[in-house]
Amino acid sequence: MATNEPEHEHRDEEEAGANEDEDTGAQVAPIVRLEEVAVTTGEEDEDAVLDLKSKLYRFDKDANQWKERGAGTVKLLKHKNTGKIRLVMRQSKTLKICANHLVKSGMTVQEHVGNEKSCVWHARDFADGELKDELFCIRFASIENCKTFMQKFKEVAESEEEKEESKDASDAAGLLEKLTVEEKKTEEKTEEKPVEKVKTEVEETKKSEVEKAGEEKKPEETGPST
Numbered sequence: 001m002a003t004n005e006p007e008h009e010h011r012d013e014e015e016a017g018a019n020e021d022e023d024t025g026a027q028v029a030p031i032v033r034l035e036e037v038a039v040t041t042g043e044e045d046e047d048a049v050l051d052l053k054s055k056l057y058r059f060d061k062d063a064n065q066w067k068e069r070g071a072g073t074v075k076l077l078k079h080k081n082t083g084k085i086r087l088v089m090r091q092s093k094t095l096k097i098c099a100n101h102l103v104k105s106g107m108t109v110q111e112h113v114g115n116e117k118s119c120v121w122h123a124r125d126f127a128d129g130e131l132k133d134e135l136f137c138i139r140f141a142s143i144e145n146c147k148t149f150m151q152k153f154k155e156v157a158e159s160e161e162e163k164e165e166s167k168d169a170s171d172a173a174g175l176l177e178k179l180t181v182e183e184k185k186t187e188e189k190t191e192e193k194p195v196e197k198v199k200t201e202v203e204e205t206k207k208s209e210v211e212k213a214g215e216e217k218k219p220e221e222t223g224p225s226t
Contacts, residue, residue, distance in 0.1 A: 041095075046077035049085065050152045052145050056089055056098045059135040066137060070098040074138060076152060085156045087123070089138075099136060101125045105161035109153045116143045119150050 056069040070091035078085045089098040101123040112118035118139040125134040140146045 043075075043077055043088070045080050046086075047080065048075050049078050049156075050074070050076035050149065052140060052149060053092075054089070054141075054145070054149075055139045057137040057139070059137070069136075070096065072098065074099070074149070076103065076156065085160075087153075097127045099123075099125055099134075100127045103153060103156045103160065105157060105164050107153075107157045109150050109157075111146075111150070112137055112139075115139070117141070117146050119146055121153070 052074055053072070054074045055071040056074070057066040058069050059065075060067045070089070072090050072092040072095075074087065074089040076085055077088055084102060086100065086102045088100050090096060091098060107121060107123065109119050109121040112120050118137055120135065120137045122133065122135055124131050125136075126132075138149070140149065
């Protein structure tokens with residue numbers, strides 16, 4: 001009759017060997033101590049209104065072709081103080097900036113011809129440390145994400161246009177009010193001037209009459225000479 005005893009013995013030997021390799025609780029100090037360093041991204045004063053994974057391309061005019069800029073996450077960030085919104089995209093592994101520009105009034109985005117998952121737009125980009133006119137193309141994993149990006153992009157651009165129109169109207173109203181005040185002051189000065197002129201003329205007339213009376217009286221007091 002077969003027995004399982006050898007198997008039990010073998011298991012006991014394995015468990016004993018495993019126990020020998022268990023942690024003894026001893027602590028070994030690291031050779032080099034690494035200190036935590038605070039990493040700033042420049043996005044601390046901004047809130048993300050859009051955050052989507054994508055792949056970005058830029059059009060190379062010299063080569064006349066699209067060149068990959070990087071794959072990562074594209075964000076629309078709204079500044080907490082100014083309210084301005086910028087588009088920022090970083091490469092997923094290196095965190096290198098692929099795109100960095102404000103979404104301004106008049107900017108448009110449209111679907112890339114022949115690909116419903118991609119869209120294109122023009123921008124004055126600052127990703128390389130200097131402003132450059134760029135034509136971007138961005139591709140998403142789904143049509144839905146592409147539509148979401150385009151809709152939000154358009155909403156921001158239209159909102160900036162409304163802000164500019166409101167500011168222009170406010171500036172025009174302020175200028176009109178200033179001109180009205182200046183005209184009113186000019187009218188008041190014009191009204192005051194004739195009164196002052198009449199007063200001056202009256203004073204000059206009285207002075208002239210006094211001088212004339214004095215001249216007529218002077219010969220009478222002297223009398224004819226003998």
